[in-house]
Amino acid sequence: MIGSLESNVPPGPIEGKWTQHKFDMKLVAPNNRRKFEVIIVGSGLAGASAAATLGEQGYNVKVFTYHDSPRRAHSIAAQGGINAAKNYKGDGDSVQRLFYDTVKGGDFRSREANVHRLAEVSVDIIDQMVAQGVPFAREYGGLLDNRSFGGAQVSRTFYARGQTGQQLLLGAYQQMMHQVHAGTVELHTRSEMLDLVVKDGVASGVIVRDLVTGHVSRHSAHAVLLCTGGYGNVFFLSTNAKYSNASASWRAHRRGALFANPCYTQIHPTCIPASDEFQSKLTLMSESLRNDGRIWVPKNPDETRSPDQVPEDERDYFLERKYPSFGNLVPRDVASRNAKTMVDQGKGVGPLKNGVYLDFAEAMSRVGASTIYERYSNLFDMYQRITDEDPMKVPMRIYPAVHYTMGGLWVDYHLMSNVPGLFVLGEANFSDHGANRLGASALMQGLADGYFVISYTLANYLAGLLGTPPVAVDDRAFEEAQQSVDDQVKRFLSIGGTRSVDHYHRELGKIMWDHCGMARDKTGLEKALSEIPALRDEFWKDVRVLGDGPMNQSLERAGRVADFFELGELMVRDALAREESCGGHFREESQTEDGEALRDDDLFSHVAAWEWGGDGGEPTRHVEPLAFENVHLTQRSYK
Amino acid sequence: MHVTLHVWRQAGPDVTGSMETYDAPDISEEMSFLEMLDIVNERLNAEGREPIAFEHDCREGICGSCGMMINGQAHGPQKGTAACQLHMRKFADGDEIFIEPWRARAFPVLKDLIVDRAAFDRIVEAGGYITAPTGAAPDANLTPVPKEVADASMDAAACIGCGACVAACPNSAAQLFTSAKLNHLNLLPQGQAERYQRTQAMVDTMETFFGSCTNHGECQEACPKEISIDFIAYMNRDYVKAQLKNRKLLSQG
Numbered sequence A: 001m002i003g004s005l006e007s008n009v010p011p012g013p014i015e016g017k018w019t020q021h022k023f024d025m026k027l028v029a030p031n032n033r034r035k036f037e038v039i040i041v042g043s044g045l046a047g048a049s050a051a052a053t054l055g056e057q058g059y060n061v062k063v064f065t066y067h068d069s070p071r072r073a074h075s076i077a078a079q080g081g082i083n084a085a086k087n088y089k090g091d092g093d094s095v096q097r098l099f100y101d102t103v104k105g106g107d108f109r110s111r112e113a114n115v116h117r118l119a120e121v122s123v124d125i126i127d128q129m130v131a132q133g134v135p136f137a138r139e140y141g142g143l144l145d146n147r148s149f150g151g152a153q154v155s156r157t158f159y160a161r162g163q164t165g166q167q168l169l170l171g172a173y174q175q176m177m178h179q180v181h182a183g184t185v186e187l188h189t190r191s192e193m194l195d196l197v198v199k200d201g202v203a204s205g206v207i208v209r210d211l212v213t214g215h216v217s218r219h220s221a222h223a224v225l226l227c228t229g230g231y232g233n234v235f236f237l238s239t240n241a242k243y244s245n246a247s248a249s250w251r252a253h254r255r256g257a258l259f260a261n262p263c264y265t266q267i268h269p270t271c272i273p274a275s276d277e278f279q280s281k282l283t284l285m286s287e288s289l290r291n292d293g294r295i296w297v298p299k300n301p302d303e304t305r306s307p308d309q310v311p312e313d314e315r316d317y318f319l320e321r322k323y324p325s326f327g328n329l330v331p332r333d334v335a336s337r338n339a340k341t342m343v344d345q346g347k348g349v350g351p352l353k354n355g356v357y358l359d360f361a362e363a364m365s366r367v368g369a370s371t372i373y374e375r376y377s378n379l380f381d382m383y384q385r386i387t388d389e390d391p392m393k394v395p396m397r398i399y400p401a402v403h404y405t406m407g408g409l410w411v412d413y414h415l416m417s418n419v420p421g422l423f424v425l426g427e428a429n430f431s432d433h434g435a436n437r438l439g440a441s442a443l444m445q446g447l448a449d450g451y452f453v454i455s456y457t458l459a460n461y462l463a464g465l466l467g468t469p470p471v472a473v474d475d476r477a478f479e480e481a482q483q484s485v486d487d488q489v490k491r492f493l494s495i496g497g498t499r500s501v502d503h504y505h506r507e508l509g510k511i512m513w514d515h516c517g518m519a520r521d522k523t524g525l526e527k528a529l530s531e532i533p534a535l536r537d538e539f540w541k542d543v544r545v546l547g548d549g550p551m552n553q554s555l556e557r558a559g560r561v562a563d564f565f566e567l568g569e570l571m572v573r574d575a576l577a578r579e580e581s582c583g584g585h586f587r588e589e590s591q592t593e594d595g596e597a598l599r600d601d602d603l604f605s606h607v608a609a610w611e612w613g614g615d616g617g618e619p620t621r622h623v624e625p626l627a628f629e630n631v632h633l634t635q636r637s638y639k
Numbered sequence B: 001m002h003v004t005l006h007v008w009r010q011a012g013p014d015v016t017g018s019m020e021t022y023d024a025p026d027i028s029e030e031m032s033f034l035e036m037l038d039i040v041n042e043r044l045n046a047e048g049r050e051p052i053a054f055e056h057d058c059r060e061g062i063c064g065s066c067g068m069m070i071n072g073q074a075h076g077p078q079k080g081t082a083a084c085q086l087h088m089r090k091f092a093d094g095d096e097i098f099i100e101p102w103r104a105r106a107f108p109v110l111k112d113l114i115v116d117r118a119a120f121d122r123i124v125e126a127g128g129y130i131t132a133p134t135g136a137a138p139d140a141n142l143t144p145v146p147k148e149v150a151d152a153s154m155d156a157a158a159c160i161g162c163g164a165c166v167a168a169c170p171n172s173a174a175q176l177f178t179s180a181k182l183n184h185l186n187l188l189p190q191g192q193a194e195r196y197q198r199t200q201a202m203v204d205t206m207e208t209f210f211g212s213c214t215n216h217g218e219c220q221e222a223c224p225k226e227i228s229i230d231f232i233a234y235m236n237r238d239y240v241k242a243q244l245k246n247r248k249l250l251s252q253g
Helices: A017-024 A045-057 A095-105 A112-131 A164-182 A247-254 A287-291 A318-322 A332-344 A361-367 A369-387 A442-465 A476-495 A501-516 A522-542 A553-577 B033-046 B118-127 B147-157 B164-168 B175-186 B195-209 B218-222 B230-244 B247-252
Strands: A037-041 A060-064 A155-158 A185-188 A191-199 A202-210 A216-220 A223-226 A265-271 A294-298 A356-359 A396-405 A422-424 A606-611 A620-625 B003-009 B018-024 B096-100 B109-111
Touching (some): A017 A112, A037 A045, A045 A060, A045 A164, A045 A442, A060 A191, A095 A112, A164 A185, A164 A442, A164 B147, A191 A247, A191 A476, A202 A476, A216 A476, A223 A247, A223 A442, A247 A422, A247 A553, A265 A287, A265 A332, A287 A369, A294 A332, A318 A332, A332 A356, A332 A396, A361 A369, A501 A522, A501 A553, A501 B033, A522 A553, A553 A606, B018 B033, B118 B175, B118 B195, B164 B175, B164 B218, B175 B195, B175 B230, B195 B230
Parallel strands (some): A037 A060
Antiparallel strands (some): A191 A202, A294 A356, B003 B018
16 A cells, blocks of 8 residues: 555644644745646636635646536536534534534544534635625625525525535636636646556656547646545436546546545435436435425325325425424435435325425415525526426425535545545545535535645645656656556547447446445345446447547546446445445444434444555455544434 | 437538438437437447537536537527526427537637637636635625625626527627626625726637627527626726726725
8 A cells, every 4th residue: 555544633632733733734935836836636616726725825736627617617516505614693603513513414434633624714715705706695784694504503504596606616716717817827628637647656747638639648746636526426317417527536546545435425315306217417406495395295105186285284294203303404314315215115206206395385485485486596497497397386306316425535634645745625535524414515625625724734745845856757657657548548449349338327327326325235235246347347348439539528438437337346345344324324234223324333433445456456445443532422313 | 209400510620510410219308408419329329420529517507518509599499598408398399400519700619519618718817806815815794795786796697608698699799708707796895906907808808709799689698597788788887987997096986
């Protein structure tokens, strides 16, 4: 294994760790920063905010994105909001409480010190974004408005209609474009990272393919920052954007970076149910809808009346019934599993009986239809465009879908992977959300990492490299990496099989959803472990990638799906090894009498970090123990 | 349903393209327009013909990646809807559907339906930001922003940068895109310090890539986010003021 699995959490009481550590870390003086080359892959919230900040500070930054513009990154699709411990509502919020909620919400599988830092810097994020012109929702007096979100009993979520991710991403994108204009950031669009270059165990650069010209190029730097998002598209059907993929992370993993907790996937409770076989992706309806919507199914599985004709006493508001104190605002994993239970019992609604109702009638009669429409207009419009139904008149139908991945490349407190010089930010790393992420915390983490963590910890790493030039791009390590990229491109184009890349992706997705989805058991996981390699072998023999020009979308997808096959297998292995239920990972064998997730803290209170075992080899499972010194280990209860 | 597609195929930026005809039987009304193209591409692939290249990503109408002329209309017939959220139920059995890339000199075709919209990034780069270096911000509630102002700013900020406004405009002008970004920032108190400098820089950059506005209003009709051309008027006002305004006197209104 390259490097070590030392978390590097600084000593001292948790409230003071980050403050003291910021003082203890080494700095790079302003006049020396221009001597350092930094590569950032990905231009979402984490990547754009890191690029802007490092550019402002004077480093030479190169940003690579496979999109035509950085503004397309999938952060843009986040709807509901961003958490921050501002306590502007005076309802009892604090850094301590956000920290506590996040550790508890993550079902005690995250690293306490990282989460506390996240809660601390959350307040700075809001200040920063407002200063940049993010048009957050306001009260009539002109002050910022907040809403509440699942897993919390305070209102700490800032939002910009249902487009919070869009507005935050545009803020970070604009700040980065300012630096592009200033010349500190060099932007490469339509450029996909296809390999990480590791020289003597240190991350030294990347191999990039220009998606328009097909030209493969080498880029060397003192440090590489992966800000490349999550891997939910392993499932084919998810709320992720179609281009979202895991290749940058996976290529780094194959070069030695450990992959942590791959089995932790989040199934979001409020998505539009699939309508048929040809479905290409699932659409999320923001969880903020659960503030005003009530979730129910008819008590009678054979109910045929339209929802407004079903009398109150024949409805089962199952979340309110089972969890009186949190009601419809239980965390995502709890809401999702309960919806699955209802559908499995045959109580599902809609033509395919694959959803549950999310009903706004009561809220509309309480605060008025126009107020409700104003709160959720873009979501209601989107729902209507997709389903041809008006949620103001008919309850929405929702069902859980894969949404976010808490697992990712292993990083220490400095956000550095076990490969020195390789940093991982945002959804691509594993560190802050444990086994389940609370709503409105993804945007918070992406921006925390990019704005308020990496500039300190990167300087600490770079300070030791002053006077050392980056590895030359004609080095053997670069040559070898480029050769493997060229070989893979040639290999895909020469297979000449019969079935499309999408066909194999769909098939892989089905295996993953059936056996490694909302609920998992040993038998199913073992089945998946035999089916995935068989399908992968077929893929490599039979996939058909057409096209002889340099711009080739099938070729792009083929590489991504090839990596999904390997990652999918690792997810299954991880799920099999973790013989407990926690957060988004629900093992049928490990549940309480009333069907709640049952953790096994004695055996599994740790991070599982997997080391690549080579093609055809077995991966190795390393363990980072987790200690809970500030938040007491308890069985989560939202009753 | 059964439709016939006429699609612009062009192998690369420097080669000549042409319209090709594809038969598309067995299409469900529940499909999105892009899912219909997915199916057509699957069938082309099975026949050994190269699939149609088109841009798409989030398929939720927010990333702005997708965009194509559908029967001569940017993003197709449904108002306020990006191509990815258009559904086949808006078409009838037996329809002939013409699909072309955005048509504008500033958006050169890269392949089939994919165009290069980098000129938009150049406009933003020229001044589409509020200078606020990381770490320098005061408390977020220090400056109240009246709700009406925040709402108007958000109306403009909703732009997804898809390019439909340019494609729909007979002059290939980018006034709606540019004015949306300008008003997002110029309306807010935080955006005042750089307001006139920003306006001048962005408009001047826009003029180097795009045509001029002659008030056709097609942009507003084509915009999937229904952004109002009122913003163009505000932009023009600010641009004129920017020529005259002594920036030292800004604080005096």
